[in-house]
Amino acid sequence: MRSRIPYVDTIARYLVKRKGKQIRPLLVLLSAQICGGISERTYRGAALVEILHTATLIHDDVVDGADTRRGIASINAVWKNKIAVLMGDYLYAKGLLLSLDHDDFHFLQIISTAVKRMSEGEIHQIAKSRQLDIDEETYIKIIGDKTASLLSTCCEIGAASATSDRSLHERMRLFGEQLGMSFQIRDDLLDYVGKKSITGKPTGLDLSEKKLTLPMIHALANAPRREARHVLGLIKDGAKSRKALQEVAEFVSHHGGIEYAKQKCEHYAAIARETLAPFADSPDKTALTNFIAFVVERAK
Amino acid sequence: MRSRIPYVDTIARYLVKRKGKQIRPLLVLLSAQICGGISERTYRGAALVEILHTATLIHDDVVDGADTRRGIASINAVWKNKIAVLMGDYLYAKGLLLSLDHDDFHFLQIISTAVKRMSEGEIHQIAKSRQLDIDEETYIKIIGDKTASLLSTCCEIGAASATSDRSLHERMRLFGEQLGMSFQIRDDLLDYVGKKSITGKPTGLDLSEKKLTLPMIHALANAPRREARHVLGLIKDGAKSRKALQEVAEFVSHHGGIEYAKQKCEHYAAIARETLAPFADSPDKTALTNFIAFVVERAK
Numbered sequence: 001m002r003s004r005i006p007y008v009d010t011i012a013r014y015l016v017k018r019k020g021k022q023i024r025p026l027l028v029l030l031s032a033q034i035c036g037g038i039s040e041r042t043y044r045g046a047a048l049v050e051i052l053h054t055a056t057l058i059h060d061d062v063v064d065g066a067d068t069r070r071g072i073a074s075i076n077a078v079w080k081n082k083i084a085v086l087m088g089d090y091l092y093a094k095g096l097l098l099s100l101d102h103d104d105f106h107f108l109q110i111i112s113t114a115v116k117r118m119s120e121g122e123i124h125q126i127a128k129s130r131q132l133d134i135d136e137e138t139y140i141k142i143i144g145d146k147t148a149s150l151l152s153t154c155c156e157i158g159a160a161s162a163t164s165d166r167s168l169h170e171r172m173r174l175f176g177e178q179l180g181m182s183f184q185i186r187d188d189l190l191d192y193v194g195k196k197s198i199t200g201k202p203t204g205l206d207l208s209e210k211k212l213t214l215p216m217i218h219a220l221a222n223a224p225r226r227e228a229r230h231v232l233g234l235i236k237d238g239a240k241s242r243k244a245l246q247e248v249a250e251f252v253s254h255h256g257g258i259e260y261a262k263q264k265c266e267h268y269a270a271i272a273r274e275t276l277a278p279f280a281d282s283p284d285k286t287a288l289t290n291f292i293a294f295v296v297e298r299a300k
Numbered sequence: 301m302r303s304r305i306p307y308v309d310t311i312a313r314y315l316v317k318r319k320g321k322q323i324r325p326l327l328v329l330l331s332a333q334i335c336g337g338i339s340e341r342t343y344r345g346a347a348l349v350e351i352l353h354t355a356t357l358i359h360d361d362v363v364d365g366a367d368t369r370r371g372i373a374s375i376n377a378v379w380k381n382k383i384a385v386l387m388g389d390y391l392y393a394k395g396l397l398l399s400l401d402h403d404d405f406h407f408l409q410i411i412s413t414a415v416k417r418m419s420e421g422e423i424h425q426i427a428k429s430r431q432l433d434i435d436e437e438t439y440i441k442i443i444g445d446k447t448a449s450l451l452s453t454c455c456e457i458g459a460a461s462a463t464s465d466r467s468l469h470e471r472m473r474l475f476g477e478q479l480g481m482s483f484q485i486r487d488d489l490l491d492y493v494g495k496k497s498i499t500g501k502p503t504g505l506d507l508s509e510k511k512l513t514l515p516m517i518h519a520l521a522n523a524p525r526r527e528a529r530h531v532l533g534l535i536k537d538g539a540k541s542r543k544a545l546q547e548v549a550e551f552v553s554h555h556g557g558i559e560y561a562k563q564k565c566e567h568y569a570a571i572a573r574e575t576l577a578p579f580a581d582s583p584d585k586t587a588l589t590n591f592i593a594f595v596v597e598r599a600k
Binding site: 003004005006007008011056059062063064081082083085086087089090092093094096097100103105108109112113115116118119120122123124126127 | 303304305306307308311356359362363364381382383385386387389390392393394396397400401403405408409412413415416418419420422423424426427
């Protein structure tokens, strides 16, 4: 992460200090381990996904005007937007060069497809939020693009670093894709049932961006027309008051949105578990299975 | 540029409609022509640099809050910042995939180094603007990184698409680097002598970002201490009034900053011309020579 430019170097060191959960590099390592073993290439793959993920987060924080990230001030908060956008671009280039310098072209192919899907998925979601007309099928496609794509990339890269057996690459890619679906549905569910809130809102729910996720989509599809139209009206106004948010949350719960999202989260987790079935029992398999359990059960 | 996501497709079509001067792809084509001839790879290289350049401009406009680009509304003005940042990332990924799908790994190596240098150079310049302590040597390094790097990339990619003779790649890279230096010095000079202004400011000069460029750097180094300190004070306040700007512009002109920058611009142009000397006379050589003349003489 070093740079000849002292200022860039300072920011890079700031980034490296706070590491986050490192879920993505962990998936690369476990996937390599279960497919034959960790090598130098595996570590480069793990670094690559974490660098690109970090670049994405830096850009996200600029766009959302977020002041904190991983418990400390965000790059845009400390150095302003301009530096943050440039630092994201710098990290993309660094990740690229890391792979190019070691002829990891296959990694790049896998990950560029993910980056393309991620930006497409995010743009798709924003477009749908503006129109407030998302259905379950579209939601599934969006979270596949914006979240599952990168987790499946981690697993595929891990496998590709350990074996040339293409069927194993494909199996791990599928595993990561299902895990990612489960992950994002859980994330969206936590907006409704989580305890993130310190603002006094009922659940930490924030509808100011008008993002409709699975619990809401299901409730809207199952509630009587008139009731659904009323709730959509509240969301159109951003559901800013505590009362409006409470009403929305109760609507979702009453019409089975929470239960349905839990089922769907478990559904994808079950497919992920099945995908691992052909592997012989091993500590790596146990670790990946525990990973699935963590995703389904996590409360934040 | 097509995408499965209709919204992404709409924005991509909007981008393609307004093409700009296309200086960079033009350089790729001319460089290929003079090194042996244009091929399919040349066109892919030209597309790659233009896609990446466009991605950079989209991110620039977000950060600068610019409302227009190439005479029409900017992406952030029409679709907001979030979409614009994502669309920039999408274009990076598309450019990457274009090269990966055709095994143009060498292109990627060349261009990733440029993207890294570009972001480093921009960050370096912002850091120096905040401290107001830039000298000529640092300025030369910064414009090499932020501008010359991409123009040299264009020329090197053009050459690499036409011949495997590494000495020609290197010659064209050097040509592009000198051309880029000349280009940026001219650009910075135009802030002082150009006629861009429609705001009533003396020259179109805008010092609100406190960016010190060659004409000013030279004047500061050659003026009496007390005078220089006074002008730095005006710049520190952003030189917002018409009177302050006029005073700054006269200071630069009086202490030879304009003349010096003109000489330096011509200096790099002359090296660029020399770099072309070994090529036999041809319409391509004439075109590249005219290109240098355009860069040195352009008035906007």
